[in-house]
Amino acid sequence: MTSYRSAFQGREQIAHGTVAFHFEKPFDFGFKPGQAIDVVLADARTVDVQSGRHTFSIVSAPFESELTIATRMRDSTFKRALARLPVGSLIEIEGPFGSLTLHNDPARAAVLVAGGIGITPFMSILRQATHDQRKQRLVLLYSNRRPEDTAFLSELQSFEERNLNFRLIATMTLMSASVQPWEGQTGMVSEALLKAAAEGLSNPIYYVAGPPGLDAGMRQTLHDSGVDDDDIRSEEFYGY
Known part of the structure; x- marks a missing residue:
């Protein structure tokens, strides 16, 4: 699976208990709407290796200039680390993967x-x-x-x-x-x-x-x- 470096750009609450996180989109990263990525927190001081990875569906669309994920903020090691991640922090992205994408025939709804x-x-x-x-x-x-x-x-x-x-x-x-x-x-x-x-x-x-x-x-x-x-x-x- 291909790995990319990215920078954390910011977060926003989008519903009660739900937060969106925005990341820099690597220039050579391509994906289909509906696919997912692994987000890997690279700073070992922030989170241990085992708990430093989480899979998320991509919220942003391919035409957009950033990568966005969104999640319920449950009490886990990864999400606590993600919640306090400073803007500008470097992370790794692996993917994309997943097949929950639209079928090819636009005549079918x-x-x-x-x-x-x-x-x-x-x-x-x-x-x-x-x-x-x-x-x-x-x-x-x-x-x-x-x-x-x-x-x-x-x-x-x-x-x-x-x-x-x-x-x-x-x-x-x-x-x-x-x-x-x-x-x-x-x-x-x-x-x-x-x-x-x-x-x-x-x-x-x-x-x-x-x-x-x-x-x-x-x-x-x-x-x-x-x-x-x-x-x-x-x-x-x-x-x-």
Whole structure:
């Protein structure tokens, strides 16, 4: 696997408990939207070798000049080190890898199903598709507990205005604990919601990314809805 040197450029909170990290994009680094990288913290004084590596889906799109990842800030050795990494610090990037990328036939629509931080590979896909004005129907079904937990929500809403081929269906599962208003869908991703997402689409392909258990649950729900297994794509999600 190819290794690159990069510099840390900054961080920003993008939802409750979720932070985006920005890195310099090596001049010869190329990737496909939906792929992932290993981030290796090179300073042995900061973190031990075993805990100094973590895999993340790439949030940024290939047309952008930086590399961005996003993650829930859980209490791990790596994430504690990442949280206090000084701007300008050198890190290593290995990759890219992963196959959760859009199919080649733009005549077939894509329904993207994301749970929580599983949105990250789809952000790269949707940013690139909107930038390119890709002539392909794309629907994102995005589940979170509350609006304040929903990473990139305002950007995704803006995509609907900028990309006539994109539709967002966001649903919240714990509005009783929210302090923000929400007028959209509520409840878990159901067979009915999946059918609503696919309404008007001819022979779509489904992509699934999210917390452990989401893949199996969505595959079963899609199977119960009559979707062929060959039209459901997922892989081990990178980003926790």
